[in-house]
Amino acid sequence: MQEDQNRSKRKEQSRYERGWQRLLELDSQGGQPIVDGLQAIAPDLATAIIAFAFGDIYSRSGLDLKQRQLVTIACLVTLGDSEPQLEFHLGAALNVGLEPAEVVEALMNCVPFVGVPRVFNALGVAKRLFLSRDIQIP
Amino acid sequence: MQEDQNRSKRKEQSRYERGWQRLLELDSQGGQPIVDGLQAIAPDLATAIIAFAFGDIYSRSGLDLKQRQLVTIACLVTLGDSEPQLEFHLGAALNVGLEPAEVVEALMNCVPFVGVPRVFNALGVAKRLFLSRDIQIP
Amino acid sequence: MQEDQNRSKRKEQSRYERGWQRLLELDSQGGQPIVDGLQAIAPDLATAIIAFAFGDIYSRSGLDLKQRQLVTIACLVTLGDSEPQLEFHLGAALNVGLEPAEVVEALMNCVPFVGVPRVFNALGVAKRLFLSRDIQIP
Amino acid sequence: MQEDQNRSKRKEQSRYERGWQRLLELDSQGGQPIVDGLQAIAPDLATAIIAFAFGDIYSRSGLDLKQRQLVTIACLVTLGDSEPQLEFHLGAALNVGLEPAEVVEALMNCVPFVGVPRVFNALGVAKRLFLSRDIQIP
Amino acid sequence: MQEDQNRSKRKEQSRYERGWQRLLELDSQGGQPIVDGLQAIAPDLATAIIAFAFGDIYSRSGLDLKQRQLVTIACLVTLGDSEPQLEFHLGAALNVGLEPAEVVEALMNCVPFVGVPRVFNALGVAKRLFLSRDIQIP
Amino acid sequence: MQEDQNRSKRKEQSRYERGWQRLLELDSQGGQPIVDGLQAIAPDLATAIIAFAFGDIYSRSGLDLKQRQLVTIACLVTLGDSEPQLEFHLGAALNVGLEPAEVVEALMNCVPFVGVPRVFNALGVAKRLFLSRDIQIP
Numbered sequence: 035m036q037e038d039q040n041r042s043k044r045k046e047q048s049r050y051e052r053g054w055q056r057l058l059e060l061d062s063q064g065g066q067p068i069v070d071g072l073q074a075i076a077p078d079l080a081t082a083i084i085a086f087a088f089g090d091i092y093s094r095s096g097l098d099l100k101q102r103q104l105v106t107i108a109c110l111v112t113l114g115d116s117e118p119q120l121e122f123h124l125g126a127a128l129n130v131g132l133e134p135a136e137v138v139e140a141l142m143n144c145v146p147f148v149g150v151p152r153v154f155n156a157l158g159v160a161k162r163l164f165l166s167r168d169i170q171i172p
Numbered sequence: 173m174q175e176d177q178n179r180s181k182r183k184e185q186s187r188y189e190r191g192w193q194r195l196l197e198l199d200s201q202g203g204q205p206i207v208d209g210l211q212a213i214a215p216d217l218a219t220a221i222i223a224f225a226f227g228d229i230y231s232r233s234g235l236d237l238k239q240r241q242l243v244t245i246a247c248l249v250t251l252g253d254s255e256p257q258l259e260f261h262l263g264a265a266l267n268v269g270l271e272p273a274e275v276v277e278a279l280m281n282c283v284p285f286v287g288v289p290r291v292f293n294a295l296g297v298a299k300r301l302f303l304s305r306d307i308q309i310p
Numbered sequence: 311m312q313e314d315q316n317r318s319k320r321k322e323q324s325r326y327e328r329g330w331q332r333l334l335e336l337d338s339q340g341g342q343p344i345v346d347g348l349q350a351i352a353p354d355l356a357t358a359i360i361a362f363a364f365g366d367i368y369s370r371s372g373l374d375l376k377q378r379q380l381v382t383i384a385c386l387v388t389l390g391d392s393e394p395q396l397e398f399h400l401g402a403a404l405n406v407g408l409e410p411a412e413v414v415e416a417l418m419n420c421v422p423f424v425g426v427p428r429v430f431n432a433l434g435v436a437k438r439l440f441l442s443r444d445i446q447i448p
Numbered sequence: 449m450q451e452d453q454n455r456s457k458r459k460e461q462s463r464y465e466r467g468w469q470r471l472l473e474l475d476s477q478g479g480q481p482i483v484d485g486l487q488a489i490a491p492d493l494a495t496a497i498i499a500f501a502f503g504d505i506y507s508r509s510g511l512d513l514k515q516r517q518l519v520t521i522a523c524l525v526t527l528g529d530s531e532p533q534l535e536f537h538l539g540a541a542l543n544v545g546l547e548p549a550e551v552v553e554a555l556m557n558c559v560p561f562v563g564v565p566r567v568f569n570a571l572g573v574a575k576r577l578f579l580s581r582d583i584q585i586p
Numbered sequence: 587m588q589e590d591q592n593r594s595k596r597k598e599q600s601r602y603e604r605g606w607q608r609l610l611e612l613d614s615q616g617g618q619p620i621v622d623g624l625q626a627i628a629p630d631l632a633t634a635i636i637a638f639a640f641g642d643i644y645s646r647s648g649l650d651l652k653q654r655q656l657v658t659i660a661c662l663v664t665l666g667d668s669e670p671q672l673e674f675h676l677g678a679a680l681n682v683g684l685e686p687a688e689v690v691e692a693l694m695n696c697v698p699f700v701g702v703p704r705v706f707n708a709l710g711v712a713k714r715l716f717l718s719r720d721i722q723i724p
Numbered sequence: 725m726q727e728d729q730n731r732s733k734r735k736e737q738s739r740y741e742r743g744w745q746r747l748l749e750l751d752s753q754g755g756q757p758i759v760d761g762l763q764a765i766a767p768d769l770a771t772a773i774i775a776f777a778f779g780d781i782y783s784r785s786g787l788d789l790k791q792r793q794l795v796t797i798a799c800l801v802t803l804g805d806s807e808p809q810l811e812f813h814l815g816a817a818l819n820v821g822l823e824p825a826e827v828v829e830a831l832m833n834c835v836p837f838v839g840v841p842r843v844f845n846a847l848g849v850a851k852r853l854f855l856s857r858d859i860q861i862p
Contacts, residue, residue: 068568071568071571071572071575072568072571074575074585075552075571075574075575075578075585076552076555076556076571078556078646079556079559079567079571082638082642082643083284083559083564086284086634086638086642087283087284087564090634090638091280091281091283091284091634092281094277094280094630096273096274096276096277097242097274097277097278097281101239101242101274101278102281104239104242104243104246105242105243105245105246105278105281105282106246106281106285107243107246108242108243108244108245108246108247108250109246109247109249109250109282109285109286109563110285110565111247112246112247112250112251113250113285113286113528113563113565113566114528114529114803114804114805114806115528115529115565115566115569115804115805116528116565116566116569118568118569119285119564119565119568135234136234136235136239138234138765138766139232139234139235140235140239140243141766142229142232142766142768142769143229143230143235143240143243143244144243144247145225145229145425145769145773146221146224146225146229146425146426147244147247147248147251147257147425147426147427148247148251148424148425149421149422149423149424149425149799149803150422150423150773150777150809151423151800151803151805151806151809152803152805152806153769154758154761154762154808154809155805155806155808157761157762157765157766157769158761160765161761161764161765164765171764171765206430209430209433209434209437210430210433212437212447213414213433213436213437213440213447214414214417214418214433216418216784217418217421217429217433220776220780220781221421221426224772224776224780225426228772228776229772232768247425248427251390251425251427251428252390252391252665252666252667252668253390253391253427253428253431253666253667254390254427254428254431256430256431257426257427257430276627276628279628280628280630280631283563283631283635284563284564285563285564285565286562286563287559287560287561287562287563287661287665288560288561288635288639288671289561289662289665289667289668289671290665290667290668291631292620292623292624292670292671293667293668293670295623295624295627295628295631296623298627299623299626299627302627309626309627344706347706347709347710347713348706348709350713350723351690351709351712351713351716351723352690352693352694352709354508354694355694355697355705355709358500358504358505359697359702359836362496362500362504362836363702363835363836366496366500367496367832367833367835367836368833370492370829370832372825372826372828372829373794373826373829373830373833377791377794377826377830378833380787380791380794380795380798381794381795381797381798381830381833381834382798382833382837383795383798384794384795384796384797384798384799384802385701385798385801385802385834385837385838386703386837387799388798388799388802388803389666389701389703389704389802389837389838390666390667391666391667391703391704391707392666392703392704392707394706394707395702395703395706395837411786412786412787412791414786415784415786415787416787416791416795418781418784418786419781419782419787419792419795419796420795420799421777421781422773422776422777422781423796423799423800423803423809424799424803482844485844485847485848485851486844486847488851488861489828489847489850489851489854489861490828490831490832490847492832493832493835493843493847497698497835497840500698501697501698501840505694505695505697505698506695508691508694510687510688510690510691511656511688511691511692511695515653515656515688515692516695518649518653518656518657518660519656519657519659519660519692519695519696520660520695520699521657521660522656522657522658522659522660522661522664523660523661523663523664523696523699523700523839524699524841525661526660526661526664526665527664527699527700527804527839527841527842528804528805529804529805529841529842529845530804530841530842530845532844532845533699533840533841533844549648550648550649550653552648553646553648553649554649554653554657556643556646557643557644557649557654557657557658558657558661559639559643560635560638560639560643561658561661561662561665561671562661562665697839698839698840699839699840699841700838700839701835701836701837701838701839702836702837703837
């Protein structure tokens with residue numbers, strides 16, 4: 035019984051660790067400020083989401099991280115009202131190798147489907163991010 | 173004056189024709205049934221959208237069509253209530269070279285960001301599309 | 311006490327009746343099938359909504375019914391997944407005097423703000439409505 | 449006629465007063481800052497909403513206030529972009545007897561249905577609220 | 587190494603089995619048709635969601651299943667375009683002990699926050715469900 | 725060939741210039757700060773949107789600018805998370821001749837369809853705008 039619980043804990047750690055590794059590939063600090071904020075109020079959720087979103091889903095082999103970031107950015111632009119997450123994932127998009135111009139192009143590609151306002155907001159977030167990294171656009 | 177109008181018309185045709193060419197790359201019939209439906213009630217809009225969405229945006233060089241389809245599919249999944257457009261763009265994703273497994277993977281990637289229901293609906297559309305093309309998944 | 315309750319009931323009837331009158335201006339059957347559907351499962355809600363939405367809000371004098379229908383249609387297009395309500399309010403728009411071409415124009419006006427898919431769906435609803443009324447468009 | 453108007457006014461007051469009482473049960477100041485903000489620009493709407501939302505709906509007997517707050521919080525989390533309302537209703541949830549841990553649990557329960565970003569934002573609002581009330585979580 | 591993989595597999599089964607048990611409490615067939623539909627196109631996702639949504643989240647002790655169903659229903663109503671999921675979770679709400687009148691009351695409670703159209707659609711789903719179970723409402 | 729490109733460029737300028745003229749009717753500075761923000765990160769998009777949204781759509785004759793602003797405001801309120809665009813278009817609504825009371829009335833008209841929170845936020849934006857223009861409301 036005790037042994038079983040130990041095994042379960044190890045397995046959880048394995049999903050979590052795989053997710054955490056993936057997060058570190060997206061962002062050298064693994065989105066630590068976001069995770070810390072979540073830890074302070076819902077620590078189990080922080081753990082479960084890292085294991086599920088990044089350990090189960092993002093660690094799969096079917097798409098590379100550049101492709102995943104295109105998908106994720108489009109989700110967040112369309113959803114709206116997700117500025118901190120969008121900022122994190124736009125930064126991650128650059129970190130995994132998408133060019134700034136590709137990121138801008140992906141945002142532009144959303145206009146016909148979700149309208150101008152959602153994309154304007156997202157371009158504002160991208161602009162601040164690029165400035166903070168001394169990226170010249172266009 | 174007459175000459176100016178002729179030039180304007182040609183230019184419009186040029187954006188429209190570029191857009192229509194792009195549509196034909198996405199779908200061998202250029203989404204004709206959707207376009208026809210639109211022509212019947214708002215023909216100017218059909219023309220303007222083909223010129224803008226596919227002539228201005230989709231024809232840009234910054235992303236290839238496989239990347240664009242990842243972005244577009246994620247927009248439509250997140251938006252919800254877009255079944256005919258989603259079906260068209262899932263088919264287009266296959267037509268421009270994304271593997272069926274990559275399409276499914278892209279839909280799965282949306283779950284942490286937009287929740288299960290939107291993705292379930294989209295997977296149902298994908299399943300019907302794959303069946304209609306005799307694609308075995310998984 | 312009994313008298314007070316009678317007065318209250320009369321007042322409720324007055325808001326409800328004002329709302330019902332407004333509904334009859336929008337649609338000669340007052341959206342009866344929708345109301346009936348609601349009556350069968352949540353009769354108090356049917357009453358409360360007619361009194362609030364149509365008695366309190368729609369009966370105010372600040373905008374005429376043509377202006378209100380432009381606002382309402384834009385809300386429903388943007389919201390998505392509201393086909394029965396959209397069909398009712400597109401019909402009401404015609405009933406209160408908006409031209410079919412104005413209705414189509416209003417839907418087109420939504421494209422830059424909410425994207426193409428929401429408007430395509432709405433134009434499909436409008437097309438069916440126009441067909442059912444033998445309206446030639448465009 | 450004059451008498452009728454007096455009766456109508458009393459009845460309106462009765463729905464409004466019932467709603468205002470309900471608001472005072474949710475929040476000892478009845479959301480006064482929100483109501484004041486609304487009074488300054490659309491006073492009739494402030495009155496109509498208190499009468500409808502809190503007098504007609506929230507005062508019904510079918511669910512207790514703890515159940516209603518679970519429903520309302522989930523609506524606001526899913527809707528997004530509703531921070532002042534969410535803050536008010538999270539506070540009201542505590543005021544009517546939900547434990548802080550239950551509130552956090554309710555927010556966590558939304559993740560599979562609406563995705564992580566909406567819930568992260570809501571947990572941030574909850575964290576600020578808990579801090580302002582010296583509530584230790586978890 | 588082989589042993590470690592066996593342990594991992596057991597642990598995954600434990601989260602999945604806990605989730606599946608939870609699903610069976612919500613619905614005597616565990617939503618089998620929905621799960622089957624998902625299995626046919628994205629089997630790993632079916633497994634991961636049952637483990638995460640029902641094993642990690644829904645199996646927590648902080649809220650009982652009646653409370654969880656109130657939260658979940660409100661999420662789905664607000665989200666819109668989620669009819670199969672809404673039908674499943676309305677049925678589950680009854681299965682775990684919410685009265686039909688409480689379910690209707692919860693839907694009514696959403697009106698001030700998400701508007702009438704979303705709630706009308708949801709009441710239509712509820713009505714069909716109640717009819718299929720020979721439930722008289724109101 | 726060179727001549728054709730010159731013609732194309734002129735035609736583009738014509739759609740753009742028509743759009744820019746329309747923008748100047750909506751706002752004496754043509755939304756210059758918003759346009760500038762966009763120019764800095766996606767200049768082609770700024771051009772394409774002015775040509776499409778304001779040159780192709782907003783310049784059509786089927787609705788006058790007061791009607792268009794009613795539609796646009798309702799789109800933005802319903803969409804949520806569009807504060808800068810909403811502020812611009814509420815100001816434009818006044819600029820093209822809608823009365824402040826009509827603008828408030830239009831926002832109130834959205835409540836039954838999109839719920840209270842979206843409208844509260846929009847009324848807050850309207851209140852700040854009215855203050856900045858020394859408009860007394862109500």
